[in-house]
Amino acid sequence: MSEFDLIRRHFTRATPNALLGVGDDAALLQVSAGKVLAVSSDMLVCGTHFFADADPCLLGHKTLAVNLSDLAAMGATPRWATLALSLPGADEAWLERFSAGFFALAQRHQLDLVGGDTTRGPLNLCVTIMGEVPASLALRRDGAKVGDEVWVSGNLGDAALALAHLQGRVHLSGSEFDAVAKALHQPQPRVALGLALRGIANSAIDVSDGLLADLGHILAASGVGAEIELAAMPVSAVMRSQPALAQRCVLAGGDDYELCFTAAAHHHDELLRIAHELNLPLTCIGKAVAGKDCIVHDASGSSIQLESGGYDHF
């Protein structure tokens, strides 16, 4: 199978959102009137982001999900993506399952794969995702204000707990692992939430490197501090049964792909209504304050000393 056959067979689908899709030197895309383009790239490397024996269907899902999560955090509507792959060989069965996982998620978000590249080399998956948002409604990192409430979606730390189990650092029962493994292998990008937060959130980020690291980016960009309550953190039942690991998984675990955002306190009830409508828990975990530090209080109100920031590749 040639490189072109491979692209044709596994990565060429209809591209109703594009003027010109896969198969020319570049795709041609019309950005909607009144919208600006939101663009982000994420690269997933075998051995760094996933194991070599990862289920290719789940990997296809996750490769796109982590990119959709970036658009969600901007309040952008997903529209297009390119996918560049470096593959050790042309493994038809692997490609079929990878592309099935990728396109199932793409279709759910009406996203077109409009181009990319396929080459031989160590397994590496690079997506550039493009969406649209009215410029004035984009959810940036630098808009948090003193007095804002700090919120997160979903539960935190389950992906890190599942990884700890896979790495032998904790032992979960089969049913416990199943309950948290979905967060690691099939994160659900919070695209609908991002859209619902337009005009409500003052700042937003997706939690990929751990809550404290990512909230820290909001605080640094906005020039504010925060006080957050450990007891308020949304965690799963499995996480609650692992008190020794919980704090680290929840605050610094990474790979959550939930949204962390800030909003004025008068939006509190509206956010609870959005949570109900989206069937997605939204939890107020603290508030933005003057200063530049992020202080975490435990249940007794004492501030917690933390070891490390978050995930860092270098």
Place this chain on the structure above:
Amino acid sequence: MSEFDLIRRHFTRATPNALLGVGDDAALLQVSAGKVLAVSSDMLVCGTHFFADADPCLLGHKTLAVNLSDLAAMGATPRWATLALSLPGADEAWLERFSAGFFALAQRHQLDLVGGDTTRGPLNLCVTIMGEVPASLALRRDGAKVGDEVWVSGNLGDAALALAHLQGRVHLSGSEFDAVAKALHQPQPRVALGLALRGIANSAIDVSDGLLADLGHILAASGVGAEIELAAMPVSAVMRSQPALAQRCVLAGGDDYELCFTAAAHHHDELLRIAHELNLPLTCIGKAVAGKDCIVHDASGSSIQLESGGYDHF
């Protein structure tokens, strides 16, 4: 050095073309009124596209150049790019030279680096490039018409000849190698030519996999054949001194990053004028004909039997 320090130090420059550049979940870009977005991704892998000991400055240039070449082949004006890197380690000296080569070329084309990703893993460089073009003037592959003249820019085959020398398949003198090595290491994307061809060329492609393979894409997409003349091929003096290798390097070498395009015969003189203005040779190498084959004639007029199509990773 952390991942964020690394990005800040080596990959964060002013982004005058962007509403929001590096440092949020996504960049925000305003596409100009009356233009559509042209998007392309290319991934360069160590061991497949370049040697591990490649000069990082030249590699930075080439990583962007091959992407600019795709925009040139669409007749698009370069505007923005994202760069995702997988790096074996945080080698400051390497990164400084790589980014110097990348940004020197970016600046020459007023292109902003607006985002990307940095991760640990086998050396891999993935650029997604974005440009603008009026939709009706984009140079597509599918517009070639019977009777069109077939043209190429620059010289063909020098990059393949330089690679053959590096791989020990031919021995060039020092000055001969220097003369052709520039084509391999520092290809000059034909952006100005792409813009000049708007409204003149009926189809275009950049020659990255070898002339016959890439011209073949135009012919297949356009539903036409072609007759081309081997004797007409633009080649360097060094190439002329290597008759045993010339045919294969010129027709199937790859890595040329010249433009191959077709245009109605009445544009012939205008194209020669453009060549003069851009100080870039443009050579008519044949014409598009009815049918679907590409026939290559040698100097005596006989058709040549060819071995293989072009570069294929799989």
